Amino acid sequence: MSSNIKLKGRGVNRIIKSKVMLSPLAGVTDIIFRRLVRKWAPNSLLFTEMINATSLKKGYGTQKINQIDLEEGPIGVQIFDNRPYAVSEAAKQAEDSGAFLIDINMGCPVKKIAKKGGGSALIKDRKLAIELVKNVVKAVRVPVTVKTRLGWDSKEENIEDFLFKLQDAGATMITLHGRTRKQGFSGKSDWEMIGRLKKLLEIPVIANGDIKNPDDALNCLKKTNADGVMIGRGILGSPWKIGEIDYALRENKNFKEPNIEEKLYLIIEHLDELVKEKGDHGLLIARKHISWTCKDFKGASNLRNNLVRAVDKNEVKNLINKMIKTLNNKKNILA
Ligand SMILES: Cc1cc2nc3c(=O)[nH]c(=O)nc-3n(C[C@H](O)[C@H](O)[C@H](O)COP(=O)(O)O)c2cc1C
Structure with a gap:
């Protein structure tokens, strides 16, 4: 089973050589934490914290993208905002700083962000979501991806239509957290629904939610047939976890958890x-x-x-x- 995930950009194609990725985690996945994670996971795609595009333009948050070109391995930069021009400009800035790819946040449930039309609110405002993707695809050469949820209030919102539109607009990979915005972190990540959606899309789909260890990752991949898995809370306090799961998926028994x-x-x-x-x-x-x-x-x-x-x-x-x-x-x- 190949671990490679192939992504098309407008000018630059990318290959991710691991099926296990580190979630963007605000307040956690800064450069220092990513360096720790990298020790055990040389090939994994690791994400920055989400970065507000408008603030970045004003010069705030630049430390979140500075020096990613000096980091080992692929680093994805995640951007959130509802202003198409700001998002494209921020994406360009991130690309110039060495982003392996640009991810647009369409899943964040935090009220302050959704109220302004960013994060998960884009699941409702599909026209704007598509505009954001199209603009960023035009602005950068690297692949553009989206991370989203299974719906705003319920799973009956024809999310398929949303995902098809994102795909048509040029998104080259979609990460699905198997919950709706309304659920927040309650209930369980719906891997079955992720699997149904994966079947419909042509681009790679990454499954996310409630994957904390190698067994979860194996079960999730079996259930969803996803192209990869993304780990969020499972990394907290265990920066070796991405590496541990990566070893397990490669059936490599040599992983040694730190004592x-x-x-x-x-x-x-x-x-x-x-x-x-x-x-x-x-x-x-x-x-x-x-x-x-x-x-x-x-x-x-x-x-x-x-x-x-x-x-x-x-x-x-x-x-x-x-x-x-x-x-x-x-x-x-x-x-
Ligand atoms: C502390 C924390 C910060 C988060 N920050 C982000 C973020 O910046 N961008 C994003 O797309 N998701 C963010 N999330 C959501 C995670 O990336 C992930 O989708 C979610 O936690 C489900 O995966 P898990 O069950 O593996 O934790 C955050 C979650 C937590 C717990």
Whole structure:
């Protein structure tokens, strides 16, 4: 089974050499986090956080696309907005910065965004959605993709028609989160419906929603026959997860999940990078990653409570080094 996904651009075609992708995750998938994910997943397509096109034009959020040309492997840039001109301009800027492809967000349920006509509101305003895709396809040479949901309020909104129109407008891949906007994150991602839609489309379809481990990915691919899977919440606290799933899909049994000590060192590495890049604010961002990673071992909850209260980088490091020492002492006693 080939892992390659072929995408057509207006001037540049792309091949994604892995069936497992990292979701765009606002507040999570910044360059520092992507670098961690990349260690285990050299071929996967990783996405930026969603970027507001109008803000980008005004000079805000440029750090989200700076340096992607220096990153290893393919990086997709996701844009959201309801203004066709702003979206095309932002797409051009992202392409110039080294985007492997441009994705348009048509699934975000956040009220502030949908109210202005962006994100999932585009499922309702199909004319505008098509205009956005057509404009971006004209503006850039790299492939243009769309990430969306199964409907706005219900699954009875003829989403097929929406997807056909996106395909005709030049979208070269569609990611489907198997929920409606109304569902938010409730209920289950409807892999069966994703499978039915996949059958109808000519372009690659990526299944998304509730895929957290290799078994989920295998089951989802079997049920949907999708061209790939996209992982969102499953990556939180486990930056190796995309790699782990990728290994499993290739039937490669050599994947080694980091042990507790390695996970603790990973927290230090992540924190160091965040503080180097963002100063004191880096510690705040690190706190949420720490609480996601520091789990599932004896003493984890105690350590986590202390870590998220630590006032600076050194305190975090001291607490972690102390824990590593304790773990090593226990190992030596048992040996
Ligand atoms: C913290 C967080 C941030 C998200 N940010 C984005 C985003 O920027 N763009 C987007 O298309 N979806 C975003 N999503 C949705 C995910 O990409 C994904 O579609 C959804 O979480 C379902 O997949 P999962 O079950 O694997 O998490 C976000 C989800 C979460 C939990």
